[in-house]
Amino acid sequence: MSKITHHIPEEMLRAYAAGTLPQPFAVVIAAHVSLCDACRASVETEAALGGALLSELAPAGLDEGARDRLFAALDTAVPPPPPLRGSGIFPAPVMEALKGQPPRWKMLGGGIRQQILSADGEGSLRLLYIPRGRAVPEHSHGGLELTLVLQGSFSDCEGRFAAGDVEVASDDLDHQPIAGDEGPCICLAATDAPLRFRAMIPRLLQPLFRI
Numbered sequence: 001m002s003k004i005t006h007h008i009p010e011e012m013l014r015a016y017a018a019g020t021l022p023q024p025f026a027v028v029i030a031a032h033v034s035l036c037d038a039c040r041a042s043v044e045t046e047a048a049l050g051g052a053l054l055s056e057l058a059p060a061g062l063d064e065g066a067r068d069r070l071f072a073a074l075d076t077a078v079p080p081p082p083p084l085r086g087s088g089i090f091p092a093p094v095m096e097a098l099k100g101q102p103p104r105w106k107m108l109g110g111g112i113r114q115q116i117l118s119a120d121g122e123g124s125l126r127l128l129y130i131p132r133g134r135a136v137p138e139h140s141h142g143g144l145e146l147t148l149v150l151q152g153s154f155s156d157c158e159g160r161f162a163a164g165d166v167e168v169a170s171d172d173l174d175h176q177p178i179a180g181d182e183g184p185c186i187c188l189a190a191t192d193a194p195l196r197f198r199a200m201i202p203r204l205l206q207p208l209f210r211i
């Protein structure tokens with residue numbers, strides 16, 4: 001995976017490293033990080049910075065045993081970087097969401113298929129299969145959408161996204177992704193639960209749009 005050009009925004013990586021993102025976003029980011037050396041390094045740096053900050057804040061009077069327990073607790077609080085390998089085109093975090101099974105696609109019409117992996121108060125996570133050259137009907141969304149390409153590519157008004165690339169789409173982006181000619185495009189897409197996480201969105205997008 002050498003030519004990733006669309007990465008996870010820094011603020012989002014920081015929130016991921018701190019473990020504060022809704023689960024569907026965390027899975028997409030874990031999958032990207034498992035494919036992307038640059039974002040993986042950033043997450044490891046963030047996690048190390050977070051640990052160092054907390055160790056400075058740790059009361060000086062703690063005895064050694066208490067400090068060890070505190071650092072053990074900190075280690076488990078930060079999600080470990082995901083394993084690098086999964087199965088076929090599916091990185092390990094996606095295989096986990098699939099519970100180790102191959103996708104069970106549901107036809108959506110026009111040859112487009114999807115499998116919903118989770119949908120609850122945290123948002124939704126799904127796999128999408130778009131036949132080559134086919135457009136996904138134009139849509140906007142109630143909140144933030146993160147899409148990771150696992151196979152093939154798609155293009156929309158924001159550019160071309162190939163395997164490993166992530167598109168971050170806010171709710172005001174009306175976009176119509178079209179799969180590339182090289183073959184079917186398979187993506188992992190997370191959307192947030194509009195009401196619950198709406199307040200996070202402007203903050204997460206700030207570095208992106210400089211609002």
Ligand SMILES: [Zn+2]
Nearest residue numbers: 007008036039
């Ligand atoms: Zn990246």
